Amino acid sequence: MAKPKVGIYGLTSCAGDQLVLVNCEDELLDIVGALDLKSFVMGQSINDECELDIALVEGVVANQHDKETLEDIRSRSALLIALGTCAVWGGVPASKNEVSRAEFQKAVYGTETTGHEELITPLPLSHFVPVDFRISGCPIEKEELVGSIASLLHGDIPVLTNIPVCTECKMAENICQMVDLNNICLGPVTLAGCQARCPGHNRPCVGCRGPIEEANFASEYTLLLEKGFTSSEVINRMRIFAYPCEGLQAQVEKIENE
Amino acid sequence: MSETLSVNPLCLVEGHGRIEVELDQGRIKKLELNLIEGSRFFEALVKGHSYNEVHHISCRICAICSSVHQLSALNAIEDALGVKVSPQTELLRELLILGGNIESHSLHLFCLAIPDILGYPSAAALAEDHLEVAKLGLGLKKLGNEVQELTAGRAIHSSNTTVGGFGRLPAVAELKEIKAKLEKGLDDGLAALKFLSTLEFPRYASSESVFIALNPPAGKFGFKGPTILTSTGKEFDIHDYRKVCNEKVVRYSHAKQSLFEGKPFMVGSLARVALLGDRLDGVGADAMKMLNLSPPYDNIIANNPAQAVELAYSLERSLAIVNELIEKINLAEPLPEIKVRAGQGTGAYEAPRGSLYHHYELDENGLVTGADIVTPTAQNAANLEKDLRAVVENSIQSKSTEIEHFMAVTARAYDPCISCSVHLIQR
Known part of the structure; x- marks a missing residue:
């Protein structure tokens, strides 16, 4: 069986869920070896933004650039997996969403001219595109990530816990x-x-x-x-x-x- | 003839950035480092939250440096509330910081910098030809995480740290277990240094820098101190950190930039080694010799071997702390009493990438009314632009693709943490 083509992406985030993958020190070389890792900007310098079997996406959509990136990833991925509490729920960046971003921006950068991004009130991925599977956690648990990847490699849908x-x-x-x-x-x-x-x-x-x-x-x-x-x-x-x-x-x- | 150079995206770093250069007749017309990570406005997000929630929120600025963000936040809150932590807590916190350094430096050196310098696109590609080196690096990285897990409960976004100390203290059996791992880690660290000493670090980024680092007490090397030291011979109390990093808004970047005395400056391993390296003894001093680190520190790419020196130091110092804790840890030590009051406080540590400042203002109910967080990558941004200019000027005869590669390697030498750098300043 051909290795699945995989992309690992971070939108606006702390990169903690991508780091959990890199923190699988004992399994990392095996995991990377079992995948055809097409894109992982944080971890490799040659990346190919092509059609993917699986996209793992961390972070929230917090600006227009994030939104376009996410839409592009969705359009070329068979499965899109939301990675981490930000991607699944909005996380810390969305913890004060009742305040407009324009107000935040003014408070920060004042009236000084900046070429700033077009801000969007931070929301989870599912607000913008269909999401096939969610792995929550801030950060995600190593066992859930490795277990989910293993299930996917066997053609199964991962099963995660659903208890409090x-x-x-x-x-x-x-x-x-x-x-x-x-x-x-x-x-x-x-x-x-x-x-x-x-x-x-x-x-x-x-x-x-x-x-x-x-x-x-x-x-x-x-x-x-x-x-x-x-x-x-x-x-x-x-x-x-x-x-x-x-x-x-x-x-x-x-x-x-x- | 005009020409443009571009590094987009800047790979092998945490977060989203790019470099854009416009050349005209072989001269730089424009050079911009764009940190385009989305803004999250952390200083606004913590407002209104209780003093005992701040560190949970602030650490989410960045995963790689989450422990040091937490401890800087806790130090600031404790400063504001007049809470004194015990010597045992200080020791455990130092161990946590060292664990973070071991993890972060190993990650950068073995997963990002060494593959890059040897021409591999990733650590996995490096492992195909140099499996032992890749495994050595991953093993050290794991050890750093284990030290963090022992002290903080988990490696990313700690669950065990709190105002005044820790929720749970490590048992002696756990300390003995980590001791054995650190002893092996120290051997691995020396093997790693031997490998690093065979590498040639490029010099195309040569350019003088001003260095700034926290000044640990008693003439020691370390990652925390009451004052800030500059290579121009000045010293400031950490409460005056604003005199050192005057941030300004930059039109093309979401991160503000810092200047000291009107000049860009560098914080991080190379700054610490340049300012405090002569205080090192033991394996840290040996590492400086093995890696030929000596003045003038005018090549930013030497930040990579400087990280290796700190990796060796951190392993040795961790082992010393663990030995001390095995002897005398008091598992029944209570947390100090906390009396909520209005006030403001500053906390500072040396993060793996350089000096990190957290400052909070609290009202009489202990709710945050103001916050200010200054990260190393934000402080380094102006200096990185200066170094990128040097790269272009030093190698203007080279092919565009080569200059672009040189710029990427130079930017990556700072080990930039772009998530950290993008935030807001609200005074």
Whole structure:
């Protein structure tokens, strides 16, 4: 079987998910050897922007250049995989999307003339193009990346976990950050796969892997308010990684209106 | 006759950049380094967030330097709140910074710079001819990540660091495990240095630079200090970092540029080695000799061997810290008490690519009202343009494709981190 033609791309991002691939030191040469890596600007100096079997795309669309790049990648890729919380949910760059980018830009560069980019309110890839598969995480977990690549190489659709951080946290027998320690912990509404790393380090979950399917933000919000946190404290924590998530905003708004 | 030269995209670097040059009768009419990564406005994003959330947000500026962004942010917040961390926390944080340096320098040297200098398009291509070298580099890189994982919980965007210290401290058994790996790593580091000493680093970018680095206390080499040292003989408290990096908006780039005393300057490994290299002893000093690093430091491409010197230093210093921790780590040490108050604070570390400053202002509830982050790549941008001009002038007789390649190699020698450089300044 011919090696699949693969492109690895970063839009506006911290490059952390591409770095997770490079951080697979033990597997890297095997992974790269199993793929026909056509484009990986961060990791190789000769790149061919051709028709692809698989495109892995990290980051958010934050300007017109990102949007055009993404549309071009989509048009020549059979499978497009969103890599990381930014690509899947919007991540940190989208955490204050209620403020217009023009306002941000003015605050930064003032009235000085700059040849700046045409800014777009940062949003996940699926807002602009169809996405075939999502690997969330800030950054993504090495095991999920390697496992997904292995599945694809075998012609299978990768299967990722769909349980909340709380489940993994309970299995690890950690002290509950929310119930026992009264911290704002986003474990109940956050996608597992990290083996509850933060609670395992005596730190509350900050939600970096993005929301679980059908997350009950309303219940999380109410519970934390009952514990004495203010609405803005809870919202501020919930917005860091997945502010564009419709369920989050809709559920919180609904409660606030009641 | 006019001619244009272009490096687009600039490969083998983190983030999106390009170089555009216009020549007229063999003279440079225009030379621009465009950092075209999308703006994310981090200083605006952290506003309104609590003092204990800032480091989670700020570290997302860049994955490769996420640990040093986190610690700089935490130092700034602790400065603002008057929190003193314990000597044990300082030691663990130093170990985390060293792990980040080992990872970052190994990544740059073995996955990006060495393949490039030897004419390979990637580390995988290098591995086809030099498997041992590629494996050596990947092994050291992995070790850097393991040191970061031990201290920070994970290598990218730490889960274990917090205001005042760490959520979880490493067990003695874990420290012993990493000790054994560091002992082997030190041998691998020496083997890597031997290989590097056989390489010829090109000189087409020769040009004098002003160097700036943080000045570690007690005449030591290191990556943190209370003052900023310049090669023009000046010294500033880190709280006065704005006197060193006066940023200006550049029309063609999303990153601002920094000038000191009206001149571009360089931060990073070469700056640290030039300013503090005579303080090195042990394998760091041996590495300087092996790689022929000595004044005048007028070739930016020597930033590659300077990173190798720091790689050797970081391995040796990590081992010393781990030994000290095995002897006396107090696993029951509590976090210091935090009293929320209004204030402002500055935190600074030497990131792998150079001095990094974080500054935050907090209101009486501990919410961020102002932020300022100055990254190494933003500080280096003006100096890189100066060096690119030198490349074009020094090699004007060469073919365009050659000059373009020389420019790409020169830009990559800075190990630029373009995600880091693009941000906003809001005062």
